[in-house]
Amino acid sequence: MTEDLRAEDGRSPVAGVGADAGAVLALPLEFEALYVANQEAWHEYALFYLGTNDAAEEAVHRAFLEILHHWGALLEERNLQQQAWAILRRVVLSQALDGFRRKLSLLRGDIGLFRAMCSLPPRQFDAIVLRHVLMCDTGRISWYMGVSASTVDYHCRKAKERLEQAVSTHLKKEGDRT
DSSP, X not given: OTTTTOOTTSOOTTBBOGGGBTOBOOOOHHHHHHHHHHHHHHHHHXXXXXXXXXXXXXXXXXXXXXXXXXXXXXXXXXXXXXXXXXXXXXXXXXXXXXXHHHHHHHOOOSSOHHHHHHTXXXXXXXXXXXXXXXXXXXXXXXXXHTSOHHHHHHHHHHHHHHHHHHTHHHHHHHOOXX
């Protein structure tokens, strides 16, 4: 696994400092086993959702770094595999939503809805896209975002208020569809 984490100059990003600079820090054996057991399948999953090998590699790398960061707490979980999978899914979803936001910003519309959506804060953007574009229910959105159902509703409500302000004349003509 440490080979996959090496920077372009050959140094490990998980290296010591000072006298230990350049020395690779030992990763927990269980973590390396999780990596070996899951990396290929996780890459395929990320590739399916993100569409490019580079994006999939970045997402899996970010997920494993987050898992490593929370390794102590994850070891105390009843189902480490399930928790690690949840981290991967959240990372992939986050990256997919960021990509969608970039694509959305390139679209042009008469009423400014796309521009208004792109200007939403990240959590409001995620909640509104998950609910109204991807048609996810509140429970699923709550799980993806790692927040309570009432927080999802709050983000959707605030996003809707911002969008209504930005494109109020069009929304009033069309009526409320939610």
